[in-house]
Amino acid sequence: MLPFKLIYSDDYYLPIGAHVFPAEKYRRIRDRLLETGIAEPSDFLTPRPASDEDILLVHTPEYVRKLRTGTLSAHEELEMEIPFSPELVQAFWLAAGGSILAADYALKDHLAFSVGGGFHHAFPDHGEGFCMIHDVAVAIRRMQRDSKITRAMTVDCDVHQGNGTAAIFAGVHVANEPLPSGSASTLNWSRPSKALNDRVGDVFTISLHQENNYPAWKPPSSIDVDLPDGIGDDDYLAWLDNALSSGLRQFDPELICYIAGADPYREDQLGGLSLTIEGLKRRDELVFRVAEARSIPVMVTFAGGYAQRVEDTVTIHCNTVIAAKEVFGD
Numbered sequence: 228m229l230p231f232k233l234i235y236s237d238d239y240y241l242p243i244g245a246h247v248f249p250a251e252k253y254r255r256i257r258d259r260l261l262e263t264g265i266a267e268p269s270d271f272l273t274p275r276p277a278s279d280e281d282i283l284l285v286h287t288p289e290y291v292r293k294l295r296t297g298t299l300s301a302h303e304e305l306e307m308e309i310p311f312s313p314e315l316v317q318a319f320w321l322a323a324g325g326s327i328l329a330a331d332y333a334l335k336d337h338l339a340f341s342v343g344g345g346f347h348h349a350f351p352d353h354g355e356g357f358c359m360i361h362d363v364a365v366a367i368r369r370m371q372r373d374s375k376i377t378r379a380m381t382v383d384c385d386v387h388q389g390n391g392t393a394a395i396f397a398g399v400h401v402a403n404e405p406l407p408s409g410s411a412s413t414l415n416w417s418r419p420s421k422a423l424n425d426r427v428g429d430v431f432t433i434s435l436h437q438e439n440n441y442p443a444w445k446p447p448s449s450i451d452v453d454l455p456d457g458i459g460d461d462d463y464l465a466w467l468d469n470a471l472s473s474g475l476r477q478f479d480p481e482l483i484c485y486i487a488g489a490d491p492y493r494e495d496q497l498g499g500l501s502l503t504i505e506g507l508k509r510r511d512e513l514v515f516r517v518a519e520a521r522s523i524p525v526m527v528t529f530a531g532g533y534a535q536r537v538e539d540t541v542t543i544h545c546n547t548v549i550a551a552k553e554v555f556g557d
C-alpha cells in the first residue's frame with residue numbers, strides 16, 4: 228500500500244476524439260500502476276465533480292455561464308483547441324474536484340496525486356491550449372477559502388509556460404534580470420526584487436519551460452525560467468534546483484502544487500527539450516526531496532505529455548508515482 232492516495236476516475240477521460248492529447252493516458256496510468264504492483268486498488272480514491280461555487284473561486288460568472296449553456300463563441304472554442312461538448316464540461320468539473328480532493332489529502336498525508344489535472348493554460352475568463360478549467364487554481368482557492376492554507380506555491384515543470392497560473396495569481400510582476408556573473412548559461416532568469424517581494428501575493432508561481440514554444444505571450448510568473456531549445460537532463464535539473472532554492476528563500480508555502488508535465492521529454496511531439504525518461508524521474512525526485520526536507524505537503528497533477536509512443540508518456544507519469552514512493556515511503 229502506498230503512503231499516499233491516488234485520486235482517479237475513469238471519467239477523467241476527455242471526450243475529444245482523435246487528438247494529439249492522449250485522453251486515454253489516465254486509464255493507462257492507473258492500469259500500469261496496478262499491473263506492476265506499484266499501487267493497489269485501495270490506494271485509489273474516486274473524486275466528485277467540483278461545484279459551480281468552487282469553479283467560481285477562479286473563473287468568471289460569464290465564462291462559467293457560457294460553458295454551462297454551451298454558448299462559447301467560435302473563436303473561444305478555437306482558442307481552447309479541444310471540441311466543446313457538455314461531456315467535456317463534466318470532465319473538467321471532475322478534474323477540478325479531483326485536484327481539490329488531492330490538495331485535501333496532501334495536507335493530511337504530506338502527498339497526494341490527482342492522476343489527471345494540471346490544466347495550467349486556463350484563464351479566469353477563457354480556455355486555451357487544451358485547458359478549459361484551471362483545476363489547480365480551483366484547488367488552491369478552495370483550500371484557502373476553507374482556511375486550510377494561506378500560502379501555496381506552484382512548481383510547473385510542463386514544457387509549456389503556465390500562462391493561466393501566472394495570470395490568475397498575478398501578485399508578483401517581475402522584470403527579467405541578467406543572470407548573476409559566473410552563471411553557466413544565458414537563460415532568461417526572472418526573480419522578484421526586494422520591493423516587488425514585499426507585494427508577493429498568497430500564491431508564488433514557478434514555471435520552467437521552453438522559451439521558444441506555446442504560449443507566445445507569457446504573463447510573468449513569480450519565477451520564470453525560459454529554457455533554450457534542446458536542453459538536457461543535467462542543465463534542466465540545475466535550473467530546477469536553482470528555481471526551487473530561490474523560490475523557497477523568498478516564500479514559505481504551506482502547500483506545493485507540482486505540475487508534473489511529461490512533455491519536456493526528448494521525444495515529445497509538442498516539446499523541444501531533450502530530457503530522458505530517467506532525467507524526468509530525477510526531476511520528480513528533486514521536487515519531492517526538497518518538499519520532504521522542508522515538510523511542505525505536495526499535491527501532484529500530470530498536465531501534458533505528447534510522446535510519439537503513448538507508452539512513454541504513461542511511463543513518465545508512472546515514474547512520478549514511483550519517485551514519490553521512493554522519497555516518501557518508509
Ligand SMILES: [Zn+2]
Pocket residue numbers: 385386387488490530531532
Ligand atoms: Zn505542456
